[in-house]
Amino acid sequence: MKHQENELLEWIKTLGLAFVLAIGIRTFVAEARYIPTGSMIPTLEINDRLLVEKVTFRFREPKRGDIVVFSATEELQRRGYEDDFIKRIIGLSGEKIEVKNGQVYVNDRPLAEKYILSPPEYRYGPVIVPDDEYLVLGDNRNNSSDSHDWGFVPRSNLIGRAAVRFYPFDRIGWLSKNPIYLEQK
Numbered sequence: 001m002k003h004q005e006n007e008l009l010e011w012i013k014t015l016g017l018a019f020v021l022a023i024g025i026r027t028f029v030a031e032a033r034y035i036p037t038g039s040m041i042p043t044l045e046i047n048d049r050l051l052v053e054k055v056t057f058r059f060r061e062p063k064r065g066d067i068v069v070f071s072a073t074e075e076l077q078r079r080g081y082e083d084d085f086i087k088r089i090i091g092l093s094g095e096k097i098e099v100k101n102g103q104v105y106v107n108d109r110p111l112a113e114k115y116i117l118s119p120p121e122y123r124y125g126p127v128i129v130p131d132d133e134y135l136v137l138g139d140n141r142n143n144s145s146d147s148h149d150w151g152f153v154p155r156s157n158l159i160g161r162a163a164v165r166f167y168p169f170d171r172i173g174w175l176s177k178n179p180i181y182l183e184q185k
Contacts, residue, residue, distance in 0.1 A: 035049075042117050050165055052162055064089055064090060073157055093130065095128070
């Protein structure tokens with residue numbers, strides 16, 4: 001009888017430790033996410049499953065081209081959104097951003113964006129990205145609720161960087177490892 005009690009206690013300890021580790025990893029290291037909308041097509045498709053890592057931004061600043069998950073900004077919350085978003089960082093603090101004639105400009109220089117579905121059909125800016133904030137856009141520029149619609153994302157809202165697509169299996173791979181994001185001269 002005592003052996004059964006010890007075995008039960010060991011199982012409870014093991015399950016408890018596994019639960020604490022799972023919560024700790026999800027909170028501080030990485031978590032799985034899925035893509036519910038087409039705003040990041042063609043890079044991310046609806047129902048893609050991703051691993052979002054939460055460590056990188058503790059050691060370096062977010063970079064242009066990073067695909068980030070972030071909590072709804074104050075403006076988005078005012079509009080009734082509570083879910084997290086996923087977009088690509090386009091503008092960094094202090095940069096001048098403008099969208100015109102189907103082209104994104106950073107500090108008056110056009111960007112070569114090989115990953116977008118089609119050129120933007122809207123005009124935006126020019127705006128200066130505030131300190132500690134980012135301008136984010138979806139890769140499906142003409143079908144994305146993003147910074148051109150509701151403003152900037154504070155660094156404090158960043159949850160993590162989309163690192164790996166793990167489903168569907170035929171599209172498994174790293175994301176943003178070497179973003180195809182080049183400034184044109």
